[in-house]
Amino acid sequence: MQMLVIGAGVVGLAVARTAAEKGHDIVVAEAANAIGTGVSSRNSEVIHAGMYYPTGSVRARHCVAGRRMLYAFCASHGVPHKKCGKLIVATNEAERAKVEQIAAQGKVNGVEGLVMLSGEEARALEPALNCSAALLSSETGIVDAHGYMLALRGALEDSGGAIAFNTSVTGAVRQDGQWIVSFSGSDAGDMAFDAVINCGGLSAQKIARTMPDYPPARVPKQVLAKGNYFTYVGKPVFSHLVYPTPVNGGLGIHVTLDLAGRIRFGPDVEWVEQEFYPVDPARANAFYAHIRTYWPALKDGTLAPDYSGIRPKLTGPGEPAADFVIDTPARHGLPGLVQMFGIESPGLTSSLSLAEEAVMAMEN
DSSP: OOOEEEEOOHHHHHHHHHHTTTOOEEEEOSSSSSSSSSSGGGGOOEEEESSSTTTTOOHHHHHHHHHHHHHHHHHHHOOOOEOOOEEEEEHHHHHHHHHHHHHHHHHHHTTSSEEEEEEHHHHHHHHHHSSEEEEEEEEEEEEHHHHHHHHHHHHHHTTTEEEOOOOEEEEEEEEEEEEEEEEEEEOEEEEESSEEEEOOOOGGHHHHTTTTOGGGSSOOOOEEEEEEEEEESOOOOOEEEEOOOOOOTTSSSSSOOOOOOOOOEOOEEEESSSSOOOOOOOGGGHHHHHTTTOOOOOTTTTTTEEEEEEESSSSOOOOOOOOOOOOOHHHOOOOOEEEOOOOTHHHHHHHHHHHHHHHOOOOO
């Protein structure tokens, strides 16, 4: 089967690699000049365990399965990663109840290695913490996201697949049992494919609207949630990831670690109308206030603006969080087309499992 994958972010690369290793003829169309320049390169690089997501949701299913697959892939392909563990902390009784709910949800979702800790037990692991209780997730980790994407690209190319950079999809129509796809940029023109998988990330809805055969009503709205990060300029204090209880639109301003042990804080949630990546230094004031709820000793002047990312959400402020949307031929009725919308966190963790579902939908 000749297949087009739109987007060379982490999900697109995972889909393309999976399809190529199954023997399909794969081309990836990427509008930028390199892999992973969008959502995939602007995140916490966390391997999520899967305890937050509602029972039976697409996120829960793919996060838990994808996490196991990702650890195995990293080990077999030499991708730098570390299973450092994570603490979700409660600083009062209301937060403790939320953390206990997360622990219960995690067990329903089949997440291994979840243990409720008292405040004293949590401080035995992280002495700087202020908390009354915490949930320890031993399966949570961190990964070199770019290293992971490079490994996916290598596996794709080893299996005969190719990436066309600086190449945008401007339309696709169903004709004579194939998809005729129009491109602009370096590889401008039309080409026929048996199947198309839209992994466009922030551009997924825009791309879907260029396909006149795909019902416009099936294209969900997109809401942009910017997440800002600040670097901690002092000596590293924590060895685990540390998360507060979740907030509307995100998991709260948390401690993230890189593979060298350096500390960043973020992301927050800033609802925006368009892509805009500079970090406003003034947002540090809110960061200090949030972080000090669980790390009171944080000193003034120790946070410096770092980077930001944009989450391609399907719901906005005050609305219940939407699940990932994987719209397959079995759902929309068009042969050879998969649309993937709203793939934000835990998209990186879920990528290999999402890829299996997308490719299987094309094969069945």
